[in-house]
Every structure is written in structure tokens, then in C-alpha cells.
Amino acid sequence: MTSSKLNQFLNENLEDLKSQGLYNEIDPVKGANGPIIHVNGKDLINLSSNNYLGLATDARLKNVAKQAIDSHGVGAGAVRTINGTLDLHLKLEEKLAQFKGTEAAIAYQSGFNCNMAAISAVMDKNDAILSDELNHASIIDGCRLSKAKIIRVNHSDMEDLRQKAKEAVESGLYNKIMIITDGVFSMDGDVAKLPEIVEIAEEFDLMTYVDDAHGSGVLGKGAGTVKHFGLQDKVDFQIGTLSKAIGVVGGYVAGKQNLIDWLKVRSRPFLFSTSLTPADVAASTAAIDLLMESSELQEKLWENSEYLKKGLSALGFDIGHSETPITPCIIGDEKTTQQFSKRLNEEGVYAKSIVFPTVPKGTGRVRNMPTAAHTKDMLDQALAIYEKVGKEMNLI
Numbered sequence: 001m002t003s004s005k006l007n008q009f010l011n012e013n014l015e016d017l018k019s020q021g022l023y024n025e026i027d028p029v030k031g032a033n034g035p036i037i038h039v040n041g042k043d044l045i046n047l048s049s050n051n052y053l054g055l056a057t058d059a060r061l062k063n064v065a066k067q068a069i070d071s072h073g074v075g076a077g078a079v080r081t082i083n084g085t086l087d088l089h090l091k092l093e094e095k096l097a098q099f100k101g102t103e104a105a106i107a108y109q110s111g112f113n114c115n116m117a118a119i120s121a122v123m124d125k126n127d128a129i130l131s132d133e134l135n136h137a138s139i140i141d142g143c144r145l146s147k148a149k150i151i152r153v154n155h156s157d158m159e160d161l162r163q164k165a166k167e168a169v170e171s172g173l174y175n176k177i178m179i180i181t182d183g184v185f186s187m188d189g190d191v192a193k194l195p196e197i198v199e200i201a202e203e204f205d206l207m208t209y210v211d212d213a214h215g216s217g218v219l220g221k222g223a224g225t226v227k228h229f230g231l232q233d234k235v236d237f238q239i240g241t242l243s244k245a246i247g248v249v250g251g252y253v254a255g256k257q258n259l260i261d262w263l264k265v266r267s268r269p270f271l272f273s274t275s276l277t278p279a280d281v282a283a284s285t286a287a288i289d290l291l292m293e294s295s296e297l298q299e300k301l302w303e304n305s306e307y308l309k310k311g312l313s314a315l316g317f318d319i320g321h322s323e324t325p326i327t328p329c330i331i332g333d334e335k336t337t338q339q340f341s342k343r344l345n346e347e348g349v350y351a352k353s354i355v356f357p358t359v360p361k362g363t364g365r366v367r368n369m370p371t372a373a374h375t376k377d378m379l380d381q382a383l384a385i386y387e388k389v390g391k392e393m394n395l396i
């Protein structure tokens with residue numbers, strides 16, 4: 001017999017979510033995740049992936065992955081410290097350090113895992129973390145796991161950050177203090193004010209931690225937000241993912257050699273979870289090679305995102321203040337946003353609605369993620385559908 005308490009808990013809460021319209025039905029995609037996806041029997045223009053450069057289906061990377069399976073098998077066989085560190089892992093880490101302009105780097109199984117790993121390897125209950133209120137869920141969870149005092153900072157509010165940094169330092173309550181931020185904020189597409197953050201960190205001698213999941217491959221000629229601002233020497237922790245622009249799966253921390261040495265002996269997802277597969281590692285290394293050799297894909301990504309943004313603006317949509325390819329189309333009311341996304345889908349555009357509690361109440365939006373793999377024709381079709389549905393629902 002299964003637990004009646006568990007059943008009661010699950011049934012009540014699932015019903016509650018469903019009655020509020022907050023239960024997320026997940027759409028299975030048939031075939032690859034590209035600029036066109038096949039969902040529920042239909043081909044849709046995909047504006048919902050994080051596959052910024054289209055590398056998830058790149059023929060060169062597929063070949064490299066297949067070769068790695070032939071030479072190294074499908075699994076790494078163990079956690080890194082036992083005997084799961086393959087030559088391929090070391091090659092990837094060397095490449096990552098070069099790419100990021102740091103002394104060293106360490107790879108993890110995901111970007112989420114990086115935040116589970118790195119924060120708690122360094123911070124503890126005697127420390128404090130100044131955390132932007134819009135930071136990614138994995139940053140929030142990583143901070144909680146560390147047991148450090150979490151001090152929430154108003155989004156990108158440098159006055160607030162300076163004030164709270166000053167208070168934390170002057171309180172004398174904490175051993176170490178860290179400022180932690182997304183490089184690019186994923187719901188609005190705005191970029192962290194890293195030059196000012198670094199200035200405040202230097203003023204009060206604080207650590208800096210930038211999770212650049214949405215910036216790597218996109219900003220700074222591909223190397224990310226920190227490089228974009230020329231701050232490679234001034235940010236202690238650079239976190240990145242191999243799952244978005246790089247197109248594969250995995251994550252990494254780049255920084256000084258002593259930081260990486262420490263993470264290799266003290267970060268728990270590295271010590272207690274099996275390492276990335278040979279195919280993932282080889283494909284990621286090849287993807288970074290591509291990014292370092294040419295900026296063609298980034299240029300295409302930016303060109304496509306400018307095109308989509310101009311088109312949506314011209315139609316009369318509110319696209320917010322994004323500074324990156326992330327293109328929100330802000331509708332406001334939650335129910336209307338969901339209905340809008342549903343109608344777009346019926347007409348051939350796959351763009352998900354994002355509503356409270358992921359974004360503040362009354363700022364529901366459909367978020368568009370153009371990629372380098374979209375053609376002008378696909379974007380024109382998407383814009384025509386936006387126009388049709390927008391007019392039909394009296395939104396423009």
C-alpha cells in the first residue's frame with residue numbers, strides 16, 4: 001500500500017494548480033529541437049529554445065559526438081575523482097579556460113549543478129551573499145544550500161547594492177561576503193551592470209560571482225558578459241552552461257587556478273555525481289572551437305533578433321527593454337497572455353507564455369528566443385502570425 005498522506009498531498013495540490021490554471025502541460029517534441037519543431041502533429045516555428053546558435057543540431061558537432069562514442073564509449077563510468085576523468089574532460093576544461101580568459105575551469109553535469117557546487121564549496125553560515133532579486137532559481141537554491149545569510153538586492157539597483165554591501169561589512173557579522181548575479185537576466189533580457197558591481201566589490205573587498213548562462217555564446221564575441229565588459233581579471237567566479245548557446249549539456253566554473261583546485265576537492269556534485277558523457281564533452285569542446293574561430297553564428301543571431309524585435313515593435317507590441325536576443329512580448333494580464341500564446345501556437349508559432357510567479361503580477365509575457373538557425377522567411381511568417389493573433393485579440 002502506498003502512503004495515504006502522500007496521495008492526499010499530491011491530489012490536493014495538483015487539483016489546486018489545475019483549478020488556478022497554473023498546471024503546466026508539457027508538450028513532447030517529435031524529432032530534433034531546431035528552428036522548426038514538430039509538436040502534436042504540427043510543424044511550428046520554434047521561438048522557445050535556448051539553442052541560440054543552432055548548435056544543438058549542427059552536423060559538425062554530431063560527427064564529433066559520434067566519434068567520441070566510438071573512441072570512449074557512451075558513459076564516463078565513474079565520478080571524476082574515482083576514475084571518471086577522461087582526457088576529453090581535461091581538454092574541455094583547458095578550452096573553457098582559454099575561451100573565458102581565466103587560469104582554469106572545471107566542468108559539471110549542468111549549469112544548475114554549478115550553482116549547487118560552487119557557492120556552498122566556498123560560503124557557509126558565517127558568510128553573507130548579496131543576491132539580485134531576479135537571479136535564476138539555481139542561484140537561489142545554491143545560496144540556500146550554503147547556509148550563508150542571503151541579502152536580497154533590488155534588481156540591478158546599484159544604490160541598493162552599495163548600501164546593503166556597506167551595512168553587511170560594517171555590521172561585522174560576516175566572515176566573507178559575495179555579490180552574486182546573472183550575467184543576462186532571462187525573463188527581460190537585460191544585462192547585469194557588471195562594471196558597477198565590480199567597482200562596489202572592490203570598494204568593500206567582496207567576492208564576485210556571475211552566472212552567465214544566457215550571455216555565453218551571445219555577448220562578448222561569444223565569450224560572455226564578463227568579456228563584453230573586459231572584466232575577466234576582476235570577476236572571481238564565472239559560471240556558464242554548455243546547454244544553451246553551446247547546444248549540448250553541462251556547465252562550468254571558470255576562474256583562478258586555486259579556486260578550481262578547491263572546487264575539485266570540495267564541491268559535492270563534482271565529487272558525488274558521475275561526470276559528463278564523452279559525446280557531450282567532445283561536442284561541447286568542438287562547439288567552443290567553432291565560437292573561437294568565427295563570429296558568424298553570433299552575427300546571424302543578433303541580426304535575426306534585431307529583425308524580430310523591429311518587426312514586433314512596428315506591429316505595436318511592447319517588447320520591454322531587452323539588450324540581448326531574448327525578446328519578451330509583454331501582454332500584462334496572465335489569462336490573456338496564456339490565451340495569446342495558445343492562439344500563436346494554433347497558428348504556427350511556438351512561443352511560451354511566462355506569467356506570475358516567474359515574473360511579477362501583471363507583466364505576463366510571451367518570450368521569444370530567436371536563434372541563428374532561423375531564416376528570414378521563418379521570422380516573417382512568425383511576424384505575420386503575431387499580427388493576425390494580436391489584431392484578433394485587440395492587443396495591437
Ligand SMILES: *Cc1c(COP(=O)(O)O)cnc(C)c1O
Binds near residue numbers: 112139214241250
Ligand atoms: C539556464 C540557467 C541555468 C541552468 O543551466 P543548465 O545547464 O540548463 O542546468 C543556470 N543559471 C542560469 C542563470 C540559467 O539561465
